[in-house]
Amino acid sequence: GEDVEQSLFLSVREGDSSVINCTYTDSSSTYLYWYKQEPGAGLQLLTYIFSNMDMKQDQRLTVLLNKKDKHLSLRIADTQTGDSAIYFCAGSAGSNDYKLSFGAGTTVTVRA
């Protein structure tokens, strides 16, 4: 299985960039994901990256993947108050293994 670790808390000022980091153990992880969870709600997929990519950008979101170090990061540019939430990174192993292993989640607090 996959062990996924991430820092628990991040406080950022509105308008600044947020960077959330994640490390994983299973080098065979094929896809790596970032999910957002607002209070009392389910998970919303923000973005995902295939393991043969180094970077993926989608509007304010930039995902960086360092396979050698098994490190994944999510950068949110121009962080807004609506970005306050818990962010989970997750990995899945292989195209036929739909199981996702989640990190503990990073609580991002955006302050004015």
Add this chain to the structure above:
Amino acid sequence: GAVVSQHPSRVICKSGTSVKIECRSLDFQATTMFWYRQFPKQSLMLMATSNEGSKATYEQGVEKDKFLINHASLTLSTLTVTSAHPEDSSFYICSAREMGQPGTEAFFGQGTRLTVV
């Protein structure tokens, strides 16, 4: 994106009763759905993988007789918490992947907050 609907969103039940939670894929077919449990301020713990037309696969430590899963159609999976106790109180979330779409996103339901009193 695809929609997964979970019902109910909140339920309070008495200790010893059973509660059924439904997970529906509204605009796609899902041969596989997943049931997670989330404790306050913690990550999601995979409980079981629900396979359409066959038995669910439970993760280690999850009692299959306690958490009954039925995946009778390509758009519906149910989780029944039997003889619920206060320690079963938690947030339960399901997810589903579209058929024939390996490795792409899993869509999540909005979750069910179960409180056993």
